[in-house]
Amino acid sequence: MKGYPIPLVPGPVSVPEAIRAAYGIDFGSSDMEGDFFDLYGDVEGKLQDLLDTKNDVVIQSGEGMLALWGALKSALAPRSRVLAVAAGVFGYGFAEMARSLGHDVAIVGFEYDEIPDVERVVERIEAYRPDLVTAVHCETPSGTLARLDGIGHAAREAGALFCVDFVSSGGGVPLSVDGEAIDLGLLGSQKVLSLPPDLAVTTVSDRAWEAIGRVGYVGYDALAPWKEVPACRLLPYTHNWQALEALRLSLEALAAEGKEAVFERHRSVAARCREGLRALGVELHPREEAFCSPTVTAARVPQGWSWSDLDGALREEGLVCGGSYGPLEGKVFRLGHMGSQARPELVDKALEVLGKRLRRL
Incomplete structure (x- = not known):
């Protein structure tokens, strides 16, 4: 594995x-x-x-x-x-x-x-x-x-x-x-x-x-x-x-971290993730940011990419995220910033990798 x-x-x-x-x-x-x-x-x-x-x-x-x-x-x-x-x-x-x-x-x-x-x-x-x-x-x-x-x-x-x-x-x-x-x-x-x-x-x-x-x-x-x-x-x-x-x-x-601090960590990391995606020209899903969860960010697969191709390209750079299911399968991908993964440095690395691959296209 x-x-x-x-x-x-x-x-x-x-x-x-x-x-x-x-x-x-x-x-x-x-x-x-x-x-x-x-x-x-x-x-x-x-x-x-x-x-x-x-x-x-x-x-x-x-x-x-x-x-x-x-x-x-x-x-x-x-x-x-x-x-x-x-x-x-x-x-x-x-x-x-x-x-x-x-x-x-x-x-x-x-x-x-x-x-x-x-x-x-x-x-x-x-x-x-x-x-x-x-x-x-x-x-x-x-x-x-x-x-x-x-x-x-x-x-x-x-x-x-x-x-x-x-x-x-x-x-x-x-x-x-x-x-x-x-x-x-x-x-x-x-x-x-x-x-x-x-x-x-x-x-x-x-x-x-x-x-x-x-x-x-x-x-x-x-x-x-x-x-x-x-x-x-x-x-x-x-x-x-x-x-x-x-x-x-x-x-x-x-x-030990404190409940309010945990909630704020998730909220701030999610906001950082969504802001970074928008800066890369990636469209969020849902478009209404008030609907977005602090624990996971969903985004539309960028134009010119299939999800399978994008997933493969990101994995080559060491980044693994998730696709979606049902009516959103192949149209949406997701970054899970929850629990141990709700860290700004992790999201920053993901955005850097995603930007690198999008620029290549």
């Missing part, structure tokens, strides 16, 4: 050496050692602080998509009504996931260069009366960051749960799980937390636990068995102790 000196893939991000060191520790079995449960409780508390929530936090072994599937399967009774708020690949994907599970799904949809209009979403909630509302905070393939203001409270008033994918934004931008009335908040370890794709994190409100108890779903991705962890000192499967220790180190580093 080839490595690249300028890593700006929008996840999995590069893993700092201090965090990688945790994977070399020879821990015992997480099923039998009290130390593991102490660590789990400590990490849960740190995640609660980072995400501004008093809700329980479930930490499962698996990539971030595990949290999405687990939330839908655990909290929805058969033939539930789901309203998907969609403005990108993952928003529309949430709808398809719910449909595949046999639920009645409605979509309040927007274009891939937009963010959801909150007023329109609230009106649809009031009219449709769903059991669950899904939303995506950061649409990584589009480089957008949605506003959640009021959606969770409207869902609550309608008797619905509010499920939010903040896999690519959690920890990198201001977000209050409790303030936004999020019942199921979904996070992955491979983005701002700067770990390999080993852990799926879900914040679970009391309302969500009640629904989970009624549904009674069992399976590897089920949330129900985690309600009493770590208090019961019993796990549904052998956990990834090394990954949990790595997550502890990551959260300690973020806490």
Whole structure:
């Protein structure tokens, strides 16, 4: 596997050496050692602080998509009504996931260069009366960051749960799980937390636990068995102790830097990236900068290039970034400045390489 000196893939991000060191520790079995449960409780508390929530936090072994599937399967009774708020690949994907599970799904949809209009979403909630509302905070393939203001409270008033994918934004931008009335908040370890794709994190409100108890779903991705962890000192499967220790180190580093400083680092690096792209004549996606995420910048593939050719040219210079998916495939490329990659010197090197290749054309 080839490595690249300028890593700006929008996840999995590069893993700092201090965090990688945790994977070399020879821990015992997480099923039998009290130390593991102490660590789990400590990490849960740190995640609660980072995400501004008093809700329980479930930490499962698996990539971030595990949290999405687990939330839908655990909290929805058969033939539930789901309203998907969609403005990108993952928003529309949430709808398809719910449909595949046999639920009645409605979509309040927007274009891939937009963010959801909150007023329109609230009106649809009031009219449709769903059991669950899904939303995506950061649409990584589009480089957008949605506003959640009021959606969770409207869902609550309608008797619905509010499920939010903040896999690519959690920890990198201001977000209050409790303030936004999020019942199921979904996070992955491979983005701002700067770990390999080993852990799926879900914040679970009391309302969500009640629904989970009624549904009674069992399976590897089920949330129900985690309600009493770590208090019961019993796990549904052998956990990834090394990954949990790595997550502890990551959260300690973020806490030492300070949440506001972390948010400002992401914001300033993103602004630097977008300014540099404009200076090179590269068009941003979306064009409305207020829609852009602090954790990832999307841009249009420059005229005269195909994405495959541009990707190959940048890799020759040591820069690896990402293409996009769905309707944006081949049209948009992305720079992931999140977590360990939210560094101005890294973005400057990327812009230098991109400018060099564009000038050659």
